[in-house]
Amino acid sequence: MxxxxxxxxxxxxxxxxxxxxxxxxxxxxxxxxxxxxxxxxxxxxxxxQANGSMVKDSSGNVVGSELIGQSFKDPSFFQGRVSSIDNDAAGSGSNNYAPSNPELLKRVQESVAQWKKENPEVPFSQVPVDLITNSGSGLDPHISPASALAQVSRISALRTISQDQLKALVTKYTEGRDLGVFGEERVNVLKLNLALTELSK
Structure with a gap:
């Protein structure tokens, strides 16, 4: 035992x-x-990429990440996607409103009104949809090339830079599809605005 x-x-x-x-x-x-x-x-x-895909200005200062959108309130800059979280990188997401939700309708109407106020010379029928719709994450750093080009006339008037120069800048910073087939052509708004700042000097 x-x-x-x-x-x-x-x-x-x-x-x-x-x-x-x-x-x-x-x-x-x-x-x-x-x-x-x-x-x-x-x-x-x-x-x-391991360090956050940080973007630096011409002085070498970190101004953001190429993966996270920023809000550019100054109309003399290119504007990015609408963000219901104001591009707050502490969290991502957006209000999952149905098309019939009055809150969604109100937000879209406000975006449309703001666009018409800042870009009176551009017919609303020519406004790319990604400029007045929220991205799924609320942090999208890109817009379509068409969205960038739709803002050229406004920025040209505010910065006294020719539209041809601005169009060339958009073309230069247009990124192609991944591996040539995945996704869509896009423009990183932060990189484009940094280049715009340099062009304005």
Whole structure:
């Protein structure tokens, strides 16, 4: 009987020892080794992306990330997508309103009114839909090339830069489809506005 009790105690002790060793091994491998290796490889192979795809101005100062949209209130800059969270990178998302929701109708009407006020010379029928609709994340940093071109006349008048120069700038900063087939052509608003600032000097 005593032998059986001692044997059970030894067996339990052995199980606990194995569990402890396994836990320590997993902590070291998954909590230390793997993060260090993956972070090191990311810094080596994709340093820009690993550090947040930060965008710098001509002075080398970080002004934002190319992955997160910003609000440009000054009408002399290119405007991005509507954001129900005001491009707050602390969280993403948008109000999931149905097309019949009066709150959605109100927001769209406000966007349309603002557009007409700032761009009276551009017929509303020519306004690309992405300029008056919210992005799903609320953080979309891109607009379509057509949306950028629709703002050229306003910016040209406010900055006394020729429309041809601005159109050339939009073309220069238009990004193609990923791998030539995925997604749509797009323009990063932050990069475009940085280039616009340099052009205005």
């Amino acid at each position: 005593k032998t059986s009790v001692v044997s059970n105690e030894q067996s339990n002790g052995s199980i606990w020892a194995v569990a402890l060793r396994s836990s320590l091994l997993l902590i070291v491998v998954c909590g230390i080794v793997y993060p260090l290796v993956s972070t090191g490889l990311a810094q080596l192979i994709f340093p820009s």
